[in-house]
Amino acid sequence: MTTNTATVAGIALTAALTVLLAPAPARAQATAPQTFPVRPIQMVVPFAAGGAIDQMARAMGASLSRELGQQVVVENKPGAGGNIGAEQIAKAAPTGYAVLVGTSATHGVNPALFPRLPFDAVRDFTPVAHWGSVPNVLVVRASSDVRSVPDLIAQAQREPGKLTFGSAGNGTSLHLAGELFKQAANVDMTHVPYKGGAPAAVDLLGGNIAMMFDTVTVSLPNLKAGKTRALAVAAAQRHPALPDVPTFAELGYPSVVCATWAGMFVPAATPPAVVAALTAANRKALADPAVMEVMTNTGVQVNFMDSPAFGDYVRSEIALWGGIVKKGNIRAD
Template identity: 45%
Template sequence: MLRRHILLASAVSLCYGVKAEEPFPQRPLKMVVPFAAGGGTDIVARLVAVEMSGALGQPVVVDNRAGAGGSMGADIVAKSRADGYTMLMATVSTHAINPALHAKLPYDPIHSFAPVSLIARVGGVVVVQASSAWQSLGQLAQAMRKDPGKLTFGSQGVGGFSHLMGEMFNSQAGVQSTHVPYKGAAPALQDLLSGSIDIVYDTVPALLPHIQSGKLRALAVTTPQRLSSLPTTPTSAEAGFPDFLAETWNALLAPANTPSSVISRLNDAAARATRTSVVRKRMEDLSAEPVGSNSAELGQFMASEIKRWTPVVRTSGARVE
């Protein structure tokens, strides 16, 4: 009799004393974009947020938190509650470049976050004036070897993606060229078009209109495969520089220690979003490649990107104290 009472009491406690896990999500979610509205990362985030809202049955609201090269927004998510309701649209800057560029970051790029899904990749491209003598990346490298430091490349500023692309090429090709930093992409591009500088390295979307108009010549794209937006432009590997790979990317992250069941739910919604015709068409227009990886694949990808960019940043001498 006593044993029956104990078993009955245990059953009652299981039914009423322990709260069943609630289905996720139960309220709106927030996707932090660590840059200002209107940029490439913001556009991708808003595209994905709309589609994820439908998959999750709750609104996904984009929250722009710009500052410190993306580090401010990343830190907000790193310190948020690990319940899946706050996510970060991370980039190559926040998680591969800034850790080497900044003397101290308020977050760890790996241990402060839980990977959800790699959303998109955007290739880089090397351009010169359409009237220049260089017809290939190999010819450009030969010119750099002939007169070390004579040729110049412009960038959006010290430590940015376009600057570090140039430094990566110097390192991979074993050449020397001189960096000319500008306050933004527009003045660098203007000086390239006028002939004041020789080269610009940047993302395909930033330079594609000028390539298509015939004002600039694309020597190579820095992606593993050729791009549909520049089908006749060889990859850096085809041009003879297989290790010269430089892409920007967008990845969805949650705070570290977010439950695996929640990560799985978010991953499923993100992967579905990248497969929709609306997202794929818009990303194609942006010269971006939709991915929709799983969590483990993203973790491995981020580790490889940190390994790729850390020596480039250190060799460049760029540093933010």
């Protein structure tokens, strides 16, 4: 018994001396706590599977899993214009293991469109990284007499309220893009809401509405087939898929910038070190060729923003769309 006790004591003493005599980096490594992440991360997409936002999220999730060394599990929580999924993450524990794919809806338009949101888009979240955006493009049918934005404005001024523009419904980005243009160009046009962008596009081709804003991705097939004509892109730069189509800024309307954007958010009070780790991983994931391929195929213009820059952008979006919604007296369907 005495021998065993002495042996155990000797082993313990040897181990202690090994740690003490080891170089400082080795001692730090031996005593440092496990770093984030140590278990899988839940990534909530507040929209249905299969759409552009979901495709972006799944590509990023796969790349982030490799960067972080832990699985990033994508979970779709659609409903209420993205508010259901956003609320879930707003109320989640601020540990970094539950993240949100926030968008121009949840953190841009919805704070003005929904008077009683179950979360505060600024106070209840910490932005992590902006991924990119899909801009809207103004299109008319190919047989239309309107061949340019100046043509459109001139006609709208001659016949106030007669020109119609369709959208996927009240308060959608397609509707708000039209309202933004109306206010910037100071013209009167009539909004025609539909139950989705597809039926609006059908009526555009049928001549039942004069024009519509739609995402570049959705518009491309009809544009390539020669069924519609693009007048201008609501983006800061021309879109690679439509290099010959000017931006509204080039035509004298720099405020007409409207896109569906996406990025990562975590609950407020998430430790800064965790936010920093996620931001760094997002930066690397966006440079992944596999992610870039998905982004290109879905018409996304990649634009990484870190946490502070993304936070400033979110506040500017909320202010912009709050003004548009209020001036246009817009209500959600």
